[in-house]
Amino acid sequence: MSEALLQVEGMKKYFKIKKDQTVKSVDDISIEIKKGETFGLVGESGSGKSTLGKTIVGLQSPTAGRIIYNGVDVETLDKKSKINVNREMQIIFQDPYASLNPRMRVGDIIAEGIDAHNLAKGKARQDRIFELLDRVGLRPEHARRYPHEFSGGQRQRIGIARALAVNPKFIVADEPISALDVSIQAQVINLMEDLKKQEELTYLFIAHDLGMVKHISDRIGVMYLGKMMELANSYDLFAEPLHPYTQALLSAIPVANPKAAKRERIVLAGDPPSPVNPPSGCRFRTRCPHAMSICAEVVPAWKEVKPNHWTACHLYN
Amino acid sequence: MTNLLEVKNLEVSFKTFGGEVQAVRNVSFHVDKGEIVAIVGESGSGKSVTVQTIMGLIPTPPGKVKNGEILFQNKDLLKLSKREMQKIKGSKISMVFQDPMTSLNPTMRIGKQIEEGLIVHQKLSKTEARRRAVEMIRLVGIPNAEERYNQYPHEFSGGMRQRAMIAIALSCNPELLIADEPTTALDVTIQAQVLDLMKDLKEKTNTAIILITHDLGVVAETAERVIVMYAGMMVESGRVNELFENPRHPYTWGLMESIPDTNAAHKSRLVPIEGSPPDLFSPPKGCPFAPRCKYAMEICLSEMPPAFEIGEGHHSRCWLNDPRAPKVENEVAAGREKQ
Numbered sequence A: 001m002s003e004a005l006l007q008v009e010g011m012k013k014y015f016k017i018k019k020d021q022t023v024k025s026v027d028d029i030s031i032e033i034k035k036g037e038t039f040g041l042v043g044e045s046g047s048g049k050s051t052l053g054k055t056i057v058g059l060q061s062p063t064a065g066r067i068i069y070n071g072v073d074v075e076t077l078d079k080k081s082k083i084n085v086n087r088e089m090q091i092i093f094q095d096p097y098a099s100l101n102p103r104m105r106v107g108d109i110i111a112e113g114i115d116a117h118n119l120a121k122g123k124a125r126q127d128r129i130f131e132l133l134d135r136v137g138l139r140p141e142h143a144r145r146y147p148h149e150f151s152g153g154q155r156q157r158i159g160i161a162r163a164l165a166v167n168p169k170f171i172v173a174d175e176p177i178s179a180l181d182v183s184i185q186a187q188v189i190n191l192m193e194d195l196k197k198q199e200e201l202t203y204l205f206i207a208h209d210l211g212m213v214k215h216i217s218d219r220i221g222v223m224y225l226g227k228m229m230e231l232a233n234s235y236d237l238f239a240e241p242l243h244p245y246t247q248a249l250l251s252a253i254p255v256a257n258p259k260a261a262k263r264e265r266i267v268l269a270g271d272p273p274s275p276v277n278p279p280s281g282c283r284f285r286t287r288c289p290h291a292m293s294i295c296a297e298v299v300p301a302w303k304e305v306k307p308n309h310w311t312a313c314h315l316y317n
Numbered sequence B: 001m002t003n004l005l006e007v008k009n010l011e012v013s014f015k016t017f018g019g020e021v022q023a024v025r026n027v028s029f030h031v032d033k034g035e036i037v038a039i040v041g042e043s044g045s046g047k048s049v050t051v052q053t054i055m056g057l058i059p060t061p062p063g064k065v066k067n068g069e070i071l072f073q074n075k076d077l078l079k080l081s082k083r084e085m086q087k088i089k090g091s092k093i094s095m096v097f098q099d100p101m102t103s104l105n106p107t108m109r110i111g112k113q114i115e116e117g118l119i120v121h122q123k124l125s126k127t128e129a130r131r132r133a134v135e136m137i138r139l140v141g142i143p144n145a146e147e148r149y150n151q152y153p154h155e156f157s158g159g160m161r162q163r164a165m166i167a168i169a170l171s172c173n174p175e176l177l178i179a180d181e182p183t184t185a186l187d188v189t190i191q192a193q194v195l196d197l198m199k200d201l202k203e204k205t206n207t208a209i210i211l212i213t214h215d216l217g218v219v220a221e222t223a224e225r226v227i228v229m230y231a232g233m234m235v236e237s238g239r240v241n242e243l244f245e246n247p248r249h250p251y252t253w254g255l256m257e258s259i260p261d262t263n264a265a266h267k268s269r270l271v272p273i274e275g276s277p278p279d280l281f282s283p284p285k286g287c288p289f290a291p292r293c294k295y296a297m298e299i300c301l302s303e304m305p306p307a308f309e310i311g312e313g314h315h316s317r318c319w320l321n322d323p324r325a326p327k328v329e330n331e332v333a334a335g336r337e338k339q
């Protein structure tokens, strides 16, 4: 694949929740997303996936670190270029019910970005709305309706049309299919794949459904408690997960076949530690079946253990 | 086995600006003691409305139960007064909602929230209630129960909050637990923990469970029976083994074909069910799935199929099961043979 569209370097995003308490939601993460790729992001609930996505698209400012877009550090851009970069990066949210304003007509919802960026007016604006509706498989007359008149899958299409309206290059899809039944999930995924080809898009795709993430992603990153634990091509990650957390995660995928041989699930002991006070050394060590004494003392280095297959784990030192 | 719950010919609708939404249409099913029954189906097909009706949670207006009976231990819940219903809800039936954050009280300690029901419904003393609350926290697998008892919901992770909800729901030893997408927002390791816990409870206390989920993997690994809903109706139901092996409704086939094959080395395009569900303001006269069904026959458009009995406890509302219908190969099973 080609050059990087986006480089995230040493990103940290901390939230102060009390005078003396800070949540390290994203703690020193570096990733590179290539032009035209779909980068999947999975991991523990509360591990910082949404925070990473929101910070990348500029909805939150990072506590530390750099975001390099098309080779340029976005912090160094002048105001006008920055607005342009913000336009090129869009986000689709999980909840197709809560993320659309119930009082606005679908056409105006889709045109929100067009209006904000002054991209079109009058007839051109109207035509653009119709074109976008068509692009996501909806009909022109839908523009006049309100969100509650649509099914979950249709609402998620409206969210996608709204994101596409401003000609983005990069889309963060944060659990875009979790609330939908499996058949509508398949519709939305197919639509996203088609649009990716037609519009030359790049995706960061966040989800808990590992089967879908594997299906849509070129590479997958695995997060645990604010850290990236493993990163590989999606086929390699499933064929040979290296990090004990990834192994546990993959072993817990339920199989839709009651006759399938009982799988060997790796049950993690204990509970996820608090992100306010994460364990020393490796953050996973308190639940890791292979923990050694070094794991409590030294933060494992991020290492390319096999070609293009990275992990942070003392087992591979 | 004995019937714990029997829902008969349930019809629920909502009055809206656009007209009357027929959310649940003629739904009948039963749940035995100590049994796990899963409900799957199209988004908007009436799964949540069905269980909310059992719990007496349908806002009226706009909602209205137009017909049917909900027999719980042979008493019709629809005929009970608010007070009587309240009593049953705190002691015999409880529910876990999809989003634990909105259903827990953010300003109240977790322990106190578990105690509330015990004191009000079970008439336990404060000390007894406290002992039981700590025991429940331990039972749902949260370590340091004594300490956790004093914490607030925001100090719990997502998975722990969900388990706290389950602790509240189970503290009264219900005979029926209703769980509406309890694990959709959780990662698969925590999901597995929560499901193990529910299976465990069923084993230990013979609690019956109605589990709503989109995840067919969860159904296959957790439930004993499954109900498939489409456009407010039950289109197929049966024992899990039987239904996965021998599904007999094209909508069920469509659901099964939609999931990606995680073992595949090469990616192939997903196979969704084309089209969209019918308008519930004026659902079609015939089979609601017919407009999207590639096997639809003339009769499907004009006449509602009855629930054909396929095998013991296995029903399908599809005309293909009529002896006069042409034989159609079940592509799901055929696909599986090929692998």
Ligand SMILES: Nc1ncnc2c1ncn2[C@@H]1O[C@H](COP(=O)(O)OP(=O)(O)OP(=O)(O)O)[C@@H](O)[C@H]1O
Pocket: A015, A016, A017, A023, A024, A025, A043, A044, A045, A046, A047, A048, A049, A050, A051, A052, A275, B158, B185, B187
């Ligand atoms: N605005 C905020 N203020 C305080 N804490 C926050 C804020 N946003 C996120 N957090 C915390 O940061 C951590 C990471 O949250 P995030 O939503 O990024 O997780 P996630 O990986 O997306 O989880 P999920 O899979 O459950 O969606 C959590 O502990 C969360 O409570």
Ligand SMILES: Nc1ncnc2c1ncn2[C@@H]1O[C@H](COP(=O)(O)OP(=O)(O)OP(=O)(O)O)[C@@H](O)[C@H]1O
Pocket: A152, A179, A181, B014, B015, B016, B021, B023, B041, B042, B043, B044, B045, B046, B047, B048, B049, B050, B059, B062, B063, B280
């Ligand atoms: N308060 C209400 N007012 C009007 N219509 C409602 C109301 N509650 C539910 N409905 C409608 O009833 C139908 C069934 O909704 P329900 O929530 O039961 O679907 P579901 O099967 O649980 O879907 P999902 O999988 O998306 O949760 C939908 O068409 C919905 O719009």
Ligand SMILES: [Mg+2]
Pocket: A049, A050, A051
């Ligand atoms: Mg999230």
Ligand SMILES: [Mg+2]
Pocket: B047, B048, B049
């Ligand atoms: Mg629902």
